[in-house]
Amino acid sequence: QVQLQESGPGLVKPSQTLSLTCSVSGGSITANDYYWSWIRQPAGQGLEWMGAISYSVRTYYIPSLKSRTSISRDTAKNQFTLQLSSVTPEDTAVYDCARVRSLTYDNDRYYPEYDYWGQGTQVTVSS
Numbered sequence: 001q002v003q004l005q006e007s008g009p010g011l012v013k014p015s016q017t018l019s020l021t022c023s024v025s026g027g028s029i030t031a032n033d034y035y036w037s038w039i040r041q042p043a044g045q046g047l048e049w050m051g052a053i054s055y056s057v058r059t060y061y062i063p064s065l066k067s068r069t070s071i072s073r074d075t076a077k078n079q080f081t082l083q084l085s086s087v088t089p090e091d092t093a094v095y096d097c098a099r100v101r102s103l104t105y106d107n108d109r110y111y112p113e114y115d116y117w118g119q120g121t122q123v124t125v126s127s
Contacts, residue, residue, distance in 0.1 A: 002027040004097050004118035012091075012125050018084040022097030022118060029078055030055055035100035037112055038071060038082040040093040041120075048093075049112055052100055053080055060103065060110060087125045096120040 008020035022036070029036055037052040051061035053071045061069050065084070073080040084091060102113040 002099055002116040004099065004116060006095060006097050006118045006121040008095075008121065008123070010122055010124060012087055012123060013127050014088055014125055015086055018082070018087050018091065018123060018125070020082045020095055020097075020121065020123070022080050022082075024078045024080070024099075027099070027116075028075075029073055029080055030075055033101070035060070035103045035112070036071075036073070036080045037098050037100045037114070039096045039098060040091075041096070042090075042093040049110060050082070050084075052103060052112065054103075062110065063108070089125045092123065092125045094120045094122050 003025045005023045012018045032055050035052040035054050038050040039047050041047050050065055051069050051071050053059050053073055059071050068085045070083045097118045098114045099116040100112040101115045104111045
């Protein structure tokens with residue numbers, strides 16, 4: 001059973017960089033054919049897939065966030081990390097990490113197929 005757990009600050013000031021870590025147990029982030037994703041959900045809105053890092057260390061980002069987003073990994077700790085720069089209050093959301101077993105691309109859009117999720121963590125951007 002794969003388990004994911006997000007960690008990081010719950011409050012970030014505007015213009016700063018949001019940094020979250022997802023710790024994975026029960027499976028390796030280097031396992032073939034899987035992608036490790038970050039997703040967020042602002043209050044009252046739908047899920048927004050932000051990006052992913054593959055087993056081969058290739059990264060994928062939603063175009064609207066690509067200039068501010070970086071996903072990396074630490075194989076020794078079996079963790080992957082999200083950094084979102086220049087945050088504004090509009091970046092306030094519940095942030096989730098998840099394992100993706102299939103990632104397809106069609107019509108300028110990514111379609112992830114999730115199989116395991118973390119519990120999510122609230123991040124508020126406020127001064």
